Every structure is written in C-alpha cells, then in structure tokens.
Amino acid sequence: MKKFLKIFSFIICLSALFYWIIPSQSNSSTIEKIKKRGYLLWGSDTEGGAPYVFPDPKDPSKLIGFEVDLSEAIARELGVKAKQAQNAWDSLIPALKRGDFDIVMNGIEITPQRQAEVLFSLPYYIYTEQLVVRKEETEIKNINDLKGKKVGTLSGAVAQDILTNLGGVDVRIYSGQVEPYEDLALGRLDAVLLDLPIAAYYAKPNPKLKYTGNPVGEGFYGIAIRKGDDELKKKIDEILIKLLKSGEIKKIYEKWDMWNETQEKLFKVAKKSKDYVTLEETKKAPIYTFFPNLLKGAGITILISVSSMALAIVLGLIITILRLYSRPPFSTAATAYIEIYRGTPLLIQLYILYYGLPNIGISLSPLLAAFIGLGMNYAAYEAELYRAGINAVPKGQMEAALSLGMTQSLAIKRIIMPQAVRIALPGVTNDFIALFKDSSLVSVIAMVELTKTYSILAATTLRFFELGLIVAFLYFAMSYPLSLLARKLEERLRVSKK
Amino acid sequence: MIKVKNLHKYYGDYHLFKGINLNIQKGEVVVFIGPSGSGKSTFLRCINGLEYFQEGEIAVNDIELHSINRLRPSKEDLETIRKVRLKVGMVFQQFNLFPHMTVMENIIEAPTRVLNINKSEAVENALSLLRRINIEKKANSYPDELSGGEQQRVAIARALAMKPAAMLFDEPTSSLDPEMVGEVLSVIKDLVEEGMTTLIATHEMGFAKEVADRVVVFDKGDIIEIGTPEEIFTSPKTERTKTFLSRVLK
Numbered sequence: 001m002k003k004f005l006k007i008f009s010f011i012i013c014l015s016a017l018f019y020w021i022i023p024s025q026s027n028s029s030t031i032e033k034i035k036k037r038g039y040l041l042w043g044s045d046t047e048g049g050a051p052y053v054f055p056d057p058k059d060p061s062k063l064i065g066f067e068v069d070l071s072e073a074i075a076r077e078l079g080v081k082a083k084q085a086q087n088a089w090d091s092l093i094p095a096l097k098r099g100d101f102d103i104v105m106n107g108i109e110i111t112p113q114r115q116a117e118v119l120f121s122l123p124y125y126i127y128t129e130q131l132v133v134r135k136e137e138t139e140i141k142n143i144n145d146l147k148g149k150k151v152g153t154l155s156g157a158v159a160q161d162i163l164t165n166l167g168g169v170d171v172r173i174y175s176g177q178v179e180p181y182e183d184l185a186l187g188r189l190d191a192v193l194l195d196l197p198i199a200a201y202y203a204k205p206n207p208k209l210k211y212t213g214n215p216v217g218e219g220f221y222g223i224a225i226r227k228g229d230d231e232l233k234k235k236i237d238e239i240l241i242k243l244l245k246s247g248e249i250k251k252i253y254e255k256w257d258m259w260n261e262t263q264e265k266l267f268k269v270a271k272k273s274k275d276y277v278t279l280e281e282t283k284k285a286p287i288y289t290f291f292p293n294l295l296k297g298a299g300i301t302i303l304i305s306v307s308s309m310a311l312a313i314v315l316g317l318i319i320t321i322l323r324l325y326s327r328p329p330f331s332t333a334a335t336a337y338i339e340i341y342r343g344t345p346l347l348i349q350l351y352i353l354y355y356g357l358p359n360i361g362i363s364l365s366p367l368l369a370a371f372i373g374l375g376m377n378y379a380a381y382e383a384e385l386y387r388a389g390i391n392a393v394p395k396g397q398m399e400a401a402l403s404l405g406m407t408q409s410l411a412i413k414r415i416i417m418p419q420a421v422r423i424a425l426p427g428v429t430n431d432f433i434a435l436f437k438d439s440s441l442v443s444v445i446a447m448v449e450l451t452k453t454y455s456i457l458a459a460t461t462l463r464f465f466e467l468g469l470i471v472a473f474l475y476f477a478m479s480y481p482l483s484l485l486a487r488k489l490e491e492r493l494r495v496s497k498k
Numbered sequence: 499m500i501k502v503k504n505l506h507k508y509y510g511d512y513h514l515f516k517g518i519n520l521n522i523q524k525g526e527v528v529v530f531i532g533p534s535g536s537g538k539s540t541f542l543r544c545i546n547g548l549e550y551f552q553e554g555e556i557a558v559n560d561i562e563l564h565s566i567n568r569l570r571p572s573k574e575d576l577e578t579i580r581k582v583r584l585k586v587g588m589v590f591q592q593f594n595l596f597p598h599m600t601v602m603e604n605i606i607e608a609p610t611r612v613l614n615i616n617k618s619e620a621v622e623n624a625l626s627l628l629r630r631i632n633i634e635k636k637a638n639s640y641p642d643e644l645s646g647g648e649q650q651r652v653a654i655a656r657a658l659a660m661k662p663a664a665m666l667f668d669e670p671t672s673s674l675d676p677e678m679v680g681e682v683l684s685v686i687k688d689l690v691e692e693g694m695t696t697l698i699a700t701h702e703m704g705f706a707k708e709v710a711d712r713v714v715v716f717d718k719g720d721i722i723e724i725g726t727p728e729e730i731f732t733s734p735k736t737e738r739t740k741t742f743l744s745r746v747l748k
Contacts, residue, residue: 397594399590403583405613407580
C-alpha cells in the first residue's frame with residue numbers, strides 16, 4: 001500500500017509539472033498574428049458532421065458547411081483567408097485556450113460554464129432542440145412524454161442538460177450525430193433530442209423518422225475566443241453585425257435550409273448586444289459531486305472488462321485446442337479466426353457488431369455488443385498465448401502421458417494445459433490490464449463507461465485536469481490490484497517449485 | 499509375448515527398417531546395443547506406438563498393431579495403440595516426469611485416471627513402489643527438487659504403477675551423471691530378477707553383459723547380430739559388431 005501511494009503521488013507531481021510548463025496564453029495580440037500569418041485559423045471538428053463543417057460528399061478533399069461559409073466571410077472582412085484546424089469537438093475549448101487556433105466556431109452553445117473559460121462573440125445562430133421519433137410513434141408528442149423512455153443525444157450538448165433536468169429519462173449519450181438516429185430507426189431508442197440543424201440534415205430526409213412537438217430550449221451558437229483577446233472579439237462582433245445587416249448571413253442559412261423566424265431575433269440581440277444570455281456566474285460545483293457519475297462509469301468498465309475477459313479466456317482455449325489438435329476444416333477455421341481478429345481493428349469489429357448486424361436482422365444491446373466484441377477480439381490474443389504456452393511444454397511430456405495409457409484428450413487436460421497455462425499466465429494478466437483500458441473503445445456503441453463519463457463531464461464543465469487525474473487514479477486503482485493478484489498467482493502456480 | 503514381423507519404417511525417403519523380425523518370450527531380458535542413430539530407440543518407440551511404421555506388424559500379448567495411417571489414424575487404431583501401451587511401460591532418457599505434480603501425484607495420476615483405481619489404493623500401491631526404490635521420503639517433493647537418479651527411479655515407479663506386462667527402457671542412464679548410473683541400474687536389475695519381461699536400449703555394455711538373456715546389435719536400421727552376451731561380447735560373428743565393440747569397449 002505504501003508503495004502504491006508513493007507511485008500515485010509521483011504521478012500527480014509529474015502531471016502537475018506538465019500542466020504548469022505548458023504556456024496557456026501568449027502576450028502579443030492575436031489579431032496582429034492573424035494578419036501577419038495571412039489566414040484565420042478556426043478550430044472545429046469535421047467528424048461532428050453536417051451541416052456545420054464536413055467533407056463534401058462529391059469531393060471529400062474539400063470541406064463544406066454553413067460554418068465554412070461563415071468563416072470565409074469573416075476572414076474576408078479581416079483581410080485574410082480562412083483555414084480550418086481539425087480538433088475533437090469535446091476538447092475544442094481546451095485546445096483554443098492552449099493556443100492551437102485563433103477562434104472556435106463549431107456549434108458551440110453559449111453557456112455560463114463556457115463563458116467562465118472563454119469569451120464569446122455575438123451569437124451567429126439561434127438553435128433550438130428538435131425532438132425526433134419513429135414515424136409510427138404516437139405516444140411521444142413532446143418532451144414531457146419522455147419519462148422512462150430511452151432518448152439519445154450528443155455528449156456535451158445542451159440537449160443533454162435539458163433531458164437530465166427533466167428527470168426520469170433514460171439518457172443515452174453518443175459521440176457522433178449519425179448513430180443516435182440510426183439507433184432510433186432500429187428501435188434501440190424511443191426518441192432523439194438534438195439541435196435543429198442536426199435534425200434537419202440527418203433526420204428529416206429519413207423516411208422512418210419524423211419531427212414531433214415544437215422546438216424547445218432556444219440557445220445561441222457563438223464564436224469562442226481566448227480570454228484576453230478582447231480586440232479580436234470586438235472586431236468579430238463588428239463583422240457579424242455587418243454581415244447580418246448586409247443579408248449575407250441570411251443567405252448562407254437559406255443555402256443550408258436553416259433559416260427560420262427565430263433567426264430574426266439575431267438582429268435584436270445584435271442591437272442590445274449584452275442581454276441575450278443570463279450571465280449569472282455559476283458556482284463551480286465541488287469535485288465530489290462528480291463521484292457518483294464517475295463511480296458508475298467505473299462500475300460499467302469493470303463489468304465489461306471482467307465479463308469479456310472471461311469470454312476471451314474460455315473462447316481462446318477452445319480455439320487453441322481446435323487449432324492444435326483438430327483436423328481441417330476445424331483447425332483451419334480456428335487459424336482463420338485468429339488471423340482475422342488480430343488483423344482488423346477492434347473499433348471496426350465493434351461498429352460491425354453494433355451497427356452492421358442489424359442489416360441482417362440481428363440487433364444487439366450496447367452491453368451485449370460490448371461483451372461479445374471485446375471478448376471475441378481478445379480471444380484471438382489469448383489463443384495465441386496458450387499456443388505459445390503449449391509449444392513451450394517439452395514434447396516428452398505428451399509422450400510420457402501417452403505411454404501411461406492416457407488418451408490424447410486426457411493428456412491435454414491433465415498434463416499439457418496445466419503447464420501451458422502457467423507459462424501463459426503473465427501474458428494473460430497483461431492482456432487483462434490492457435483490456436481494462438481498451439474497454440473505453442466501447443463508448444462508440446453508446447456504452448457510457450469510465451472514459452466516456454470523463455469526456456462527457458469534462459466537456460460540459462471544462463475541468464479536464466482535475467477530472468482527468470481522478471479518472472486516471474480510478475483506472476490505476478482497478479488495474480494495480482490485478483497486477484498484484486497476478487504476481488501472487490504466478491508464484492503459487494510456478495512450474496518449478498524451487 | 500512380443501512379436502515383430504517384417505517391420506518397415508521410412509523417414510521420408512530414408513528407409514530405416516527394412517523388414518525386421520524378432521520374437522521376445524515372456525520373462526526374457528533383451529538388450530539392444532549399437533551406435534547412436536542405429537535405430538535401437540526407434541525400435542522400442544515403435545513397439546508402444548510413439549513412432550508409426552509403414553509396413554509390418556507388431557503384436558503384444560495378442561494385441562496386433564499394424565501399419566497405421568500416420569496422418570489420419572482411425573479411432574480404432576488409436577484405441578489399439580492405447581491397449582498396447584497399457585501392457586508395456588516405458589522409461590525415457592529424459593525422465594519426463596510431470597513437473598507440476600509431486601512425486602506421489604506423478605505416480606497415481608495414470609492409475610486413478612486411466613485404470614480408475616480408487617485414490618487410497620493407488621496411494622498405498624505408490625508408497626510400496628517408492629519403498630522399493632528407496633525414496634518414500636520424497637513422496638511430496640516436486641521433480642525439480644530431486645537428483646537425476648532419483649527422478650529416473652520415480653519414472654520407473656510411475657511406469658510400474660500401471661502393472662505392465664513388459665518394460666521398455668530407452669537409454670535410461672544416458673542423461674545421468676556417472677555417479678547416479680548405478681542406483682538406476684540396480685533398480686532395473688531388481689526388476690529383471692523378479693522376472694519382468696524387459697527390453698533395454700543402452701550404451702552400458704557391462705550392464706548388458708550382466709543382465710541380458712539376449713543381446714541385439716543394431717546398425718543403420720539393420721539387426722546385424724543376435725546372441726547371448728558371451729557370443730556377442732567374446733566372439734562376435736560380424737565385422738560390423740567387432741568394429742562397434744572395439745570402439746565402445748576401449
């Protein structure tokens with residue numbers, strides 16, 4: 001335990017050190033830098049998708065979207081060109097603070113939490129949240145009918161807060177915009193609540209889905225600017241007002257089928273300039289209030305890791321025995337299994353299991369898909385470890401067992417496997433620890449485990465550092481006892497007992 | 499009780515055994531000698547089915563082992579081989595004790611799992627075998643806590659626990675330090691004196707002379723001479739035997 005504390009405090013010191021070494025802000029004016037450089041660097045996530053900023057389906061090397069149009073207009077007014085910088089949506093704000101780009105424009109809702117971290121320009125779009133259900137749905141008419149229903153939304157989006165505040169809603173968090181609608185169409189969700197532009201692009205054209213109820217929860221997209229860059233903020237506000245008055249903004253939104261009456265309010269907002277959002281300083285929630293969520297995430301991580309490792313150990317054993325001791329086609333099938341699972345990314349396997357299989361009529365729940373996906377993938381690696389273990393058992397052992405009249409299967413069970421497992425054990429433990437961390441990949445199929453919980457909490461509160469340390473500690477606290485246990489087991493099971 | 503008829507064995511294109519015939523009577527002690535690679539070990543391994551052969555027939559106590567398709571032995575073939583193995587115990591040059599089991603577990607494993615003898619009876623029997631080879635104190639030790647000589651004696655006890663009708667020894671003293679050879683040979687000698695049918699491949703010429711009823715000389719896969727120890731060691735008939743003996747008896 002003492003050793004464990006020592007290691008942990010060392011890690012904390014080290015990360016604190018890094019945190020302070022990285023300069024968070026520079027002193028020379030950003031506006032001067034933009035002009036000198038000749039282009040405005042704006043951060044966004046093209047993976048976030050249409051209609052904000054996304055690769056042109058006709059020419060994927062080109063980016064299109066209403067924010068692309070808008071950024072080009074702003075850059076033009078600044079007398080420079082616009083250049084997009086790719087960054088994961090969840091961490092756009094921290095990346096901006098770090099100085100990776102000049103501004104962030106990517107459907108960032110103006111919220112008090114974010115206003116505590118960065119400056120916001122005047123709003124450039126008024127979004128609403130649109131509830132989408134399946135065509136045949138009759139029960140759900142508006143968001144008050146969502147109690148006890150499975151409702152999908154995006155991580156870190158305002159819709160998530162709305163759903164959470166309703167209470168009693170089974171909120172499912174996604175990181176992509178396509179997947180929630182996909183799962184809704186497949187019947188894995190009862191409804192999806194997301195920003196209207198997203199619904200307009202992804203749900204409206206889908207014949208299986210329909211809008212229900214009026215848009216709710218009006219809010220503002222703003223351009224995020226580093227604190228201290230007041231000069232740049234002033235300039236961008238002026239440009240936005242100019243573009244609004246000239247009608248250019250309206251034209252852009254009409255092009256993307258996003259203009260509606262609500263947007264008329266942008267003019268009012270521009271005039272009054274400060275009243276559009278209540279700027280009450282939210283108190284920072286004490287860190288312990290996050291523990292229930294984090295511990296729940298950790299629980300799911302443990303559940304997924306332990307169950308899929310159990311599957312991997314058993315399935316791996318069967319595959320090894322088929323590969324080494326059976327005849328074609330079984331041995332060939334076992335070899336093919338190993339090669340295919342080792343030769344393709346786990347992420348793709350999970351996508352196929354969860355989003356691909358429904359095409360042939362098999363629809364797995366997220367938990368089941370995670371369990372099978374991880375288990376089947378790791379089974380291939382366990383099988384290779386066992387095979388190495390079996391090959392390391394001298395040939396004379398099998399001969400001695402056979403010469404005593406044992407059948408081959410009895411010899412494998414009693415003589416070969418016990419020795420092979422002892423040889424393979426360190427590798428299996430290693431894999432178990434790796435699996436603990438790989439389990440974070442299942443967040444792509446709507447499982448909210450520990451890493452996902454972290455990215456959701458961090459994206460909404462922007463407390464990447466403190467939460468990151470806590471999550472790292474939780475992972476460490478889960479895997480370190482495992483290492484200790486494995487070491488004990490190895491000692492007890494050592495082949496030679498000297 | 500062991501009859502070998504017209505045995506042929508190939509390794510790929512290499513024709514090792516070109517039709518070997520040999521009959522061994524119950525209670526007989528036959529020692530196989532010859533240079534390394536001459537086929538004496540392979541011959542013993544053919545008898546208990548650890549090596550396949552392409553032509554001919556081996557019969558142990560009326561159980562007949564024929565040439566068997568090595569790649570696809572049928573269930574019946576495997577069962578025949580297993581029946582033969584139950585009749586003949588085998589002791590290897592490398593001992594091949596099971597390292598994850600104690601001496602006692604090594605000995606009772608096959609009797610309890612293969613012959614379904616109940617455990618207390620198997621332990622009783624094992625203890626009396628361990629007393630015979632004089633290491634009953636090591637019953638709960640693991641193989642790597644024993645000397646080479648002790649390990650080989652346990653390996654003999656393990657084979658005897660299956661109550662075989664014959665014993666095959668494949669160079670039982672070749673991996674031992676010289677000072678341990680004696681203890682192993684004396685255990686084998688005791689067995690021989692009890693009347694066990696015994697086949698031994700060995701380089702120990704003195705021991706061969708002492709215990710053998712017949713000595714079989716192998717060279718390049720051929721049996722070049724069979725005779726009593728006196729005949730072979732004092733008046734060998736063939737040149738090849740003479741050359742071999744002059745080399746090892748220096």
